[in-house]
Amino acid sequence: MDLDDTQEQAAYRAQARAWLDEHKSQAPVLDGAGALQDESEIIAARRAWQGKLAEGGLAGVTWPKDFGGQGLGPIEQVICNQEIAKAKVPGILDAIGVGMLGPTIIAHGTDEQKSRYLGPMLHGDEVWCQLFSEPAAGSDLAAVQARARLQEDGSWRLSGQKVWTTNAQFASYGLLLARTDSDVPKHKGLTMFIVPIDAQGVTVRGLRQISGEAEFNEVFFDDVALDADAVVGGVGNGWGTAMTTLMFERVTIGLGSEGMGYNSNRFAQAIAADADARRDPEVRHTLGEIASELLAVRFTGYRTLSALQKGQVPGPESGLAKITIVNGAIKAGDLITDVLGPDALSEDGEWAYMISFLPGLKSAGGTEEILRNTIGERVLGLPPAPRLDKGIPFSELRSKETAAA
Amino acid sequence: MNLSLSDEQVFLREAARGTLSRFRTFEAIREALDGDAGALPDLWPAAKQAGWPGLLIAEEHGGAGLDAFDAMLVLGECGRVLAPVALLGHLPATAILNDSPAGASLLQALATGERRAAYLPVSPPDDVSQKWTVDPASGLQRGPAPTATADGDGARVSGQLAFVPDAPGADLLVGVALLDGKPVGVAIEADASGVTVEATTRYDASRSLGHVTLQDAPAIVLDAPDQWLASAWYLAQSLVAAESLGSVETALDVSVEYAKERHTFGRAIGSYQAVKHSLTEVLRQLDNGRSLLYYAGWARGGGPAEFPLAASAARSVAGRALDQAARTMISVHGGTGATWEHDAPLYFRRAQLSRRLLGGTAGATDRVAGELLAQADAA
Ligand SMILES: Cc1cc2nc3c(=O)[nH]c(=O)nc-3n(C[C@H](O)[C@H](O)[C@H](O)COP(=O)(O)OP(=O)(O)OC[C@H]3O[C@@H](n4cnc5c(N)ncnc54)[C@H](O)[C@@H]3O)c2cc1C
Numbered sequence: 001m002d003l004d005d006t007q008e009q010a011a012y013r014a015q016a017r018a019w020l021d022e023h024k025s026q027a028p029v030l031d032g033a034g035a036l037q038d039e040s041e042i043i044a045a046r047r048a049w050q051g052k053l054a055e056g057g058l059a060g061v062t063w064p065k066d067f068g069g070q071g072l073g074p075i076e077q078v079i080c081n082q083e084i085a086k087a088k089v090p091g092i093l094d095a096i097g098v099g100m101l102g103p104t105i106i107a108h109g110t111d112e113q114k115s116r117y118l119g120p121m122l123h124g125d126e127v128w129c130q131l132f133s134e135p136a137a138g139s140d141l142a143a144v145q146a147r148a149r150l151q152e153d154g155s156w157r158l159s160g161q162k163v164w165t166t167n168a169q170f171a172s173y174g175l176l177l178a179r180t181d182s183d184v185p186k187h188k189g190l191t192m193f194i195v196p197i198d199a200q201g202v203t204v205r206g207l208r209q210i211s212g213e214a215e216f217n218e219v220f221f222d223d224v225a226l227d228a229d230a231v232v233g234g235v236g237n238g239w240g241t242a243m244t245t246l247m248f249e250r251v252t253i254g255l256g257s258e259g260m261g262y263n264s265n266r267f268a269q270a271i272a273a274d275a276d277a278r279r280d281p282e283v284r285h286t287l288g289e290i291a292s293e294l295l296a297v298r299f300t301g302y303r304t305l306s307a308l309q310k311g312q313v314p315g316p317e318s319g320l321a322k323i324t325i326v327n328g329a330i331k332a333g334d335l336i337t338d339v340l341g342p343d344a345l346s347e348d349g350e351w352a353y354m355i356s357f358l359p360g361l362k363s364a365g366g367t368e369e370i371l372r373n374t375i376g377e378r379v380l381g382l383p384p385a386p387r388l389d390k391g392i393p394f395s396e397l398r399s400k401e402t403a404a405a
Numbered sequence: 406m407n408l409s410l411s412d413e414q415v416f417l418r419e420a421a422r423g424t425l426s427r428f429r430t431f432e433a434i435r436e437a438l439d440g441d442a443g444a445l446p447d448l449w450p451a452a453k454q455a456g457w458p459g460l461l462i463a464e465e466h467g468g469a470g471l472d473a474f475d476a477m478l479v480l481g482e483c484g485r486v487l488a489p490v491a492l493l494g495h496l497p498a499t500a501i502l503n504d505s506p507a508g509a510s511l512l513q514a515l516a517t518g519e520r521r522a523a524y525l526p527v528s529p530p531d532d533v534s535q536k537w538t539v540d541p542a543s544g545l546q547r548g549p550a551p552t553a554t555a556d557g558d559g560a561r562v563s564g565q566l567a568f569v570p571d572a573p574g575a576d577l578l579v580g581v582a583l584l585d586g587k588p589v590g591v592a593i594e595a596d597a598s599g600v601t602v603e604a605t606t607r608y609d610a611s612r613s614l615g616h617v618t619l620q621d622a623p624a625i626v627l628d629a630p631d632q633w634l635a636s637a638w639y640l641a642q643s644l645v646a647a648e649s650l651g652s653v654e655t656a657l658d659v660s661v662e663y664a665k666e667r668h669t670f671g672r673a674i675g676s677y678q679a680v681k682h683s684l685t686e687v688l689r690q691l692d693n694g695r696s697l698l699y700y701a702g703w704a705r706g707g708g709p710a711e712f713p714l715a716a717s718a719a720r721s722v723a724g725r726a727l728d729q730a731a732r733t734m735i736s737v738h739g740g741t742g743a744t745w746e747h748d749a750p751l752y753f754r755r756a757q758l759s760r761r762l763l764g765g766t767a768g769a770t771d772r773v774a775g776e777l778l779a780q781a782d783a784a
Pocket residue numbers: 129130131132133134135136137138139140163164165166167216360361363364365366367368369370373678
């Protein structure tokens with residue numbers, strides 16, 4: 001049992017560190033003195049920096065070499081994340097594309113799609129977004145209604161709405177789950193498409209969040225024309241393709257949480273600064289409980305890496321780590337606010353954004369209830385709740401739901 | 406990076422499971438609670454045969470020379486069946502001796518299990534108090550550590566320690582005392598003058614405890630470095646954590662099986678979210694605890710500065726996990742879970758007592774905060 005790098009890993013770490021030492025002066029400054037203020041300048045700077053990271057081999061670490069990646073394992077990805085964090089520079093802008101959507105295209109896309117889209121995605125020239133959720137299809141993702149209709153010439157016409165789409169405001173493309181057949185049960189009639197955001201008929205509208213900032217969007221599709229080669233993974237196979245994306249989403253969340261700054265050392269730092277709080281038994285007890293769980297997740301991450309290194313795929317139990325992280329960070333925000341008082345809620349301070357972001361993060365990437373259902377069924381082997389939508393053609397579902405109500 | 410069990414570790418765990426499966430521990434504990442103290446099996450001969458007493462003793466002294474993590478694996482197996490094996494007292498004691506040349510001559514008999522040691526738990530200073538302290542007989546105020554006065558080559562030790570695990574029947578008591586205000590390791594023969602061990606149990610018949618009183622008791626002074634004296638405390642924390650998580654594993658297994666079989670309103674109760682989600686909560690806490698055992702197991706050898714944090718965090722999470730698992734087990738089993746004949750009450754009793762021993766789960770949780778606050782100051 002050890003946490004040490006192997007010789008090759010140590011060499012990779014040294015190489016990543018050397019590259020960062022040489023190039024970090026070119027990284028955009030996002031916090032503190034001299035920080036960029038203008039939103040579009042920030043995005044432009046972060047895209048350019050992603051390009052630099054890609055050139056240096058610090059983006060798409062696990063992508064195959066053929067597509068501009070390094071062809072390395074998840075351990076090297078984590079080493080790379082650690083070195084980026086140590087260098088105190090931003091990571092890639094398009095974590096959703098590079099971490100989840102790119103790998104989906106690598107797994108299910110055609111050769112043409114791979115050669116057209118992966119390079120610009122990796123380099124930040126084209127940012128991507130995940131067009132899955134809809135107003136009536138979040139947890140119940142297979143209920144999507146965005147409808148793509150096949151045309152006689154083999155092309156498609158897409159109409160419908162997506163919502164809570166992170167990064168759509170500056171994305172070039174989205175990976176979109178649409179219904180292509182309503183007369184079969186809901187998981188069967190789905191197809192995954194690549195959709196250009198600048199296509200005729202696409203409208204992106206920012207949705208403001210609790211913080212007041214608009215980091216996600218609603219996206220409308222009004223008779224948008226898509227070529228036959230926009231389909232990823234085959235017509236009618238959209239559910240399986242979406243599952244691949246969600247699997248990569250788990251890996252991204254599981255290995256990336258510490259990078260979000262939800263870690264016990266940072267929270268302890270805030271308490272340590274208050275001479276009374278740090279001796280208060282109740283504060284200490286709460287901090288100790290939160291910190292113990294967040295430390296556990298750090299080592300759960302290492303355990304996952306050990307398993308990945310042996311070629312195992314992370315199972316649904318990695319959702320437990322998400323529950324722990326989000327709830328732990330929520331409690332930490334609460335504790336820090338108890339200690340600092342209303343100042344903790346000052347909009348331009350260190351904590352207000354985190355405190356505002358976390359309640360939504362509870363839903364993003366699978367709500368706690370859905371994760372617990374999945375884990376209860378797939379890990380503990382408990383029976384599923386009875387469902388009313390099994391085996392029923394999607395077109396008949398609505399009337400069944402209304403009748404049952 | 407490698408955080409998986411080695412083949413040897415898997416073997417050690419499986420062998421321990423096999424050894425312990427020969428005993429009817431649950432029935433015995435119930436009988437003991439009913440007043441038949443003789444019902445509890447003496448597991449020490451089985452422990453000797455399996456080589457557990459020497460787990461942490463160097464090979465040159467007749468031990469297996471293994472690591473804290475290996476010991477945690479064995480304690481986890483004990484916890485799975487609530488087996489009363491006196492390792493919680495013995496192993497930290499042997500760890501102190503193993504690191505002290507002056508204790509070397511005592512090791513051989515302890516490694517074979519011919520003699521049994523008990524650890525006198527004295528908790529090291531933290532970020533708030535510079536004192537070494539002991540668990541009090543009652544109340545919140547921690548007691549003073551035993552004191553030693555030099556006596557020739559050795560010392561005479563006085564002090565009181567309450568609820569010392571596995572003290573009754575131990576041949577040797579090993580712990581920490583303050584000599585001129587400085588912590589030193591001490592080893593005291595249990596039958597020496599000035600030593601009394603009052604056997605006691607509370608609520609959990611499977612846990613042997615003793616109130617130890619020392620009055621000018623003659624001791625060998627052990628030349629273990631301070632850090633190793635403190636390390637014994639954290640080793641004990643991680644062993645309780647491992648033992649607790651073992652209990653969580655079986656409590657969860659039994660509860661999950663029941664939730665699949667028991668039907669109400671035409672459905673298995675495990676299909677109801679209230680039941681399913683409470684069981685996944687136990688799994689979540691168990692999984693967190695397991696990860697922290699790896700952290701503690703790694704830290705003792707690989708990053709000793711982090712061992713206090715790692716072991717305390719493991720203890721904190723494991724203590725809560727066991728309480729949660731026991732309570733969930735009771736409620737998932739409905740009325741059955743609240744009956745004497747069921748095993749759930751035994752887990753519950755184990756949880757309520759274990760969480761209060763060796764500084765308590767609450768003490769460990771406070772220690773996690775203290776360690777992190779100290780780290781924050783250093784950063
Ligand atoms: C910050 C943020 C970013 C996001 N980014 C994206 C993105 O980029 N792309 C994208 O496609 N989506 C994104 N989402 C959407 C996210 O995936 C959904 O919000 C999420 O899956 C929940 O779906 P919903 O909002 O429709 O809630 P619902 O599914 O309607 O759930 C409402 C409530 O009901 C509960 N519930 C529902 N079903 C069950 C059940 N079977 N058992 C128990 N409880 C149940 C849920 O847990 C929840 O509490 C984002 C969301 C947030 C908050």
